[in-house]
Amino acid sequence: MTEFAFSDIIDWDALNEAGRTEILRRPAVMAGERISAVVKEILDNVEKKGDEALREYSAKFDRTEVKNFRISKEEVDAAWERVSPDFRTALERAARNIEKFHTAEKLEPVVVETMPGVKCEQVTRPIEAVGLYIPGGTAPLFSTVLMLGIPARIAGCSKVVLCTPPPVADQILCAARLCGIEEIYQVGGAQAIAAMAFGTETVPAVSKIFGPGNAYVTEAKRQVSRRPDGAAIDMPAGPSEVLVIADKDADPAFVAADLLSQAEHGPDSQVVLLTPSKELAASVAEEAAAQLAQLPRREIAAKSLSASRLIVVKDLEECCRVSNRYAPEHLIIQAKNARDLVPLINNAGSVFLGEWSPESGGDYATGTNHVLPTYGCAAAYSSLGLADFMKRMTIQEMTAKGFSGLAETIAILAHAEELDAHRNAVLIRMARQSAAKAKGGC
Numbered sequence: 001m002t003e004f005a006f007s008d009i010i011d012w013d014a015l016n017e018a019g020r021t022e023i024l025r026r027p028a029v030m031a032g033e034r035i036s037a038v039v040k041e042i043l044d045n046v047e048k049k050g051d052e053a054l055r056e057y058s059a060k061f062d063r064t065e066v067k068n069f070r071i072s073k074e075e076v077d078a079a080w081e082r083v084s085p086d087f088r089t090a091l092e093r094a095a096r097n098i099e100k101f102h103t104a105e106k107l108e109p110v111v112v113e114t115m116p117g118v119k120c121e122q123v124t125r126p127i128e129a130v131g132l133y134i135p136g137g138t139a140p141l142f143s144t145v146l147m148l149g150i151p152a153r154i155a156g157c158s159k160v161v162l163c164t165p166p167p168v169a170d171q172i173l174c175a176a177r178l179c180g181i182e183e184i185y186q187v188g189g190a191q192a193i194a195a196m197a198f199g200t201e202t203v204p205a206v207s208k209i210f211g212p213g214n215a216y217v218t219e220a221k222r223q224v225s226r227r228p229d230g231a232a233i234d235m236p237a238g239p240s241e242v243l244v245i246a247d248k249d250a251d252p253a254f255v256a257a258d259l260l261s262q263a264e265h266g267p268d269s270q271v272v273l274l275t276p277s278k279e280l281a282a283s284v285a286e287e288a289a290a291q292l293a294q295l296p297r298r299e300i301a302a303k304s305l306s307a308s309r310l311i312v313v314k315d316l317e318e319c320c321r322v323s324n325r326y327a328p329e330h331l332i333i334q335a336k337n338a339r340d341l342v343p344l345i346n347n348a349g350s351v352f353l354g355e356w357s358p359e360s361g362g363d364y365a366t367g368t369n370h371v372l373p374t375y376g377c378a379a380a381y382s383s384l385g386l387a388d389f390m391k392r393m394t395i396q397e398m399t400a401k402g403f404s405g406l407a408e409t410i411a412i413l414a415h416a417e418e419l420d421a422h423r424n425a426v427l428i429r430m431a432r433q434s435a436a437k438a439k440g441g442c
């Protein structure tokens, strides 16, 4: 059996504040400073040396000598023919659900007359050039292509650039074809993020970069979003995490399977169980050990489990409070009447209710988006959705009557801010209206 050390069962009530903070710390966050420095160097080099730097890093990190970064349409079509019909059918079924959910996310235009003759509107426009990062370091995440490519298409983004590490799996190319993505580049890691942010001889620069990735990719996104010549980003979507809230009657085999499903993503993934039942926690630990031994990715999952937590808390309400403090990417509630606990949940990327809603469902096919905030960012960021591929733009129009009704208010406020040019833009029009009135006009 594979060596594995789930941390001990932790009694939440026995911890002081510092202990609680420590126990909920993510392993990927602790690695931050070293990764930051490595990533900065990669970004600087790609910005300076373009494709040459991409080639060097692909050889170093992906052990691949890349001749042409861009993948041709012929290669994509060939990949489509190579995959099994069952795979194509499953991919199309998942894509339909994702398309249905994201189409329903369309924002309707807002039109409000705030005062007579003062009309305010909000409309949306697509972001024209977007970059999609598809992880491929330890597993080819073709499902992520659907999660990014489908909303980009619905939003109407006119330039969609996809980057993923070499060698690129057929399944990734098939998912890209299904989404109508034509610009696919085989480059991964921080260097891919740099390429899409700054542009190189081959890879075009985009306005906004989307997608999850390991700690290097996530840090690269964070850094380019802060550079004036960089790009906007969707969110920090780093190493996967799941927190399960389970009551004493939950099935330990289901809970263990759900924890392992995220532990297998990467050695720095973190999984957490919160339960009022010490007996359940012990059974989950046993089950997890047994299931882990059967997994092909047990080495990775075992590393991740060693930094993961089994925590016993007072009751289910306390579970929700601790979960909000952790702000997990995924939250599974395996408890009777799981839905009753939803009002107590404030911070979570995506929530899975009841024993028949494994997290893998949302990863592939329920229709929701699996690109979600990690590192506790669910306290402030949302799940990826259609709105992220669009900009909101406001419009206002005042009639002459609307203007005269609001003119004095604007003039007083501008004067109070000591911005006379602002005030003049109003006074000049007020004067014109008074003159026209004197002449018997409006």
Ligand SMILES: NC(=O)c1ccc[n+]([C@@H]2O[C@H](COP(=O)([O-])OP(=O)(O)OC[C@H]3O[C@@H](n4cnc5c(N)ncnc54)[C@H](O)[C@@H]3O)[C@@H](O)[C@H]2O)c1
Binding pocket: 038, 061, 062, 134, 135, 136, 137, 138, 139, 141, 144, 165, 188, 189, 190, 191, 212, 213, 214, 215, 216, 217, 236, 237, 238, 239, 240, 241, 265, 266, 269, 329, 370, 371, 372, 373, 374
């Ligand atoms: N939060 C989300 O929504 C979400 C969704 C899907 C996947 N994920 C996460 O995405 C991650 C995918 O990670 P992955 O590694 O399999 O693929 P990846 O594509 O993110 O990273 C692979 C790249 O990392 C770079 N790299 C590897 N080691 C490096 C080093 N020592 N120095 C510099 N660069 C290095 C290489 O360039 C390589 O191409 C996992 O952590 C998974 O949990 C998150």
Ligand SMILES: N[C@H](CO)Cc1c[nH]c[nH+]1
Binding pocket: 141, 143, 144, 239, 240, 241, 262, 329, 363, 370, 371, 372
């Ligand atoms: N669980 C990941 C998000 O954290 C998404 C994914 C893709 N494939 C499998 N899982």
Ligand SMILES: [Zn+2]
Binding pocket: 240, 261, 262, 265, 360, 363
């Ligand atoms: Zn997953």
